[in-house]
Amino acid sequence: GQNIDQPTEMTATEGAIVQINCTYQTSGFNGLFWYQQHAGEAPTFLSYNVLDGLEEKGRFSSFLSRSKGYSYLLLKELQMKDSASYLCAVRDWRNRDDKIIFGKGTRLHILP
Amino acid sequence: NAGVTQTPKFRVLKTGQSMTLLCAQDMNHEYMYWYRQDPGMGLRLIHYSVGEGTTAKGEVPDGYNVSRLKKQNFLLGLESAAPSQTSVYFCASGEQYFGPGTRLTVT
Numbered sequence: 001g002q003n004i005d006q007p008t009e010m011t012a013t014e015g016a017i018v019q020i021n022c023t024y025q026t027s028g029f030n031g032l033f034w035y036q037q038h039a040g041e042a043p044t045f046l047s048y049n050v051l052d053g054l055e056e057k058g059r060f061s062s063f064l065s066r067s068k069g070y071s072y073l074l075l076k077e078l079q080m081k082d083s084a085s086y087l088c089a090v091r092d093w094r095n096r097d098d099k100i101i102f103g104k105g106t107r108l109h110i111l112p
Numbered sequence: 113n114a115g116v117t118q119t120p121k122f123r124v125l126k127t128g129q130s131m132t133l134l135c136a137q138d139m140n141h142e143y144m145y146w147y148r149q150d151p152g153m154g155l156r157l158i159h160y161s162v163g164e165g166t167t168a169k170g171e172v173p174d175g176y177n178v179s180r181l182k183k184q185n186f187l188l189g190l191e192s193a194a195p196s197q198t199s200v201y202f203c204a205s206g207e208q209y210f211g212p213g214t215r216l217t218v219t
């Protein structure tokens with residue numbers, strides 16, 4: 001099966017940097033996604049990593065290490081609007097069975 | 113270009129009633145997914161489809177059925193609703209696009 005772990009909650013200060021970690025265990029890894037979800041809304045796509053390394057997109061960056069089963073989402077210059085849940089999801093491909101499984105999400109609180 | 117739409121947005125059912133949730137996409141995606149989201153549980157995969165005419169079970173398929181007769185539509189059915197199926201249901205098209213969600217309450 002799959003196992004995806006991320007912290008339940010984190011708190012950071014406006015203007016600071018925060019790193020949200022995600023560890024996973026799966027036998028058919030085929031990519032890792034990060035999404036942002038504001039309360040009462042649908043998730044929105046942030047990033048996708050399939051190869052090791054860092055992907056940067058504006059204030060957000062995502063890192064992947066396949067050998068360690070580890071990823072992180074880095075948010076810089078935090079703004080109040082970044083208060084949301086951040087969801088880590090893994091694409092698992094085995095025996096022509098291709099699905100995307102989510103962790104439970106990390107709720108990020110931004111303090112002024 | 114509407115992206116991903118879900119109908120209905122809200123619904124209240126009595127235990128034992130049936131209903132169908134519709135997800136429609138206009139992006140020509142092969143892959144479509146149905147998830148449910150409950151407090152503290154994250155998004156859990158119910159069923160998914162990798163193309164027209166195909167469906168597969170996810171993590172929590174019991175009590176649900178799906179059909180993908182047309183590429184643009186993915187239907188989720190509850191044959192006999194139970195209070196444990198009270199949840200927010202999200203459809204996803206491809207890996208990047210989610211519908212707005214359906215809030216279902218079963219009393």
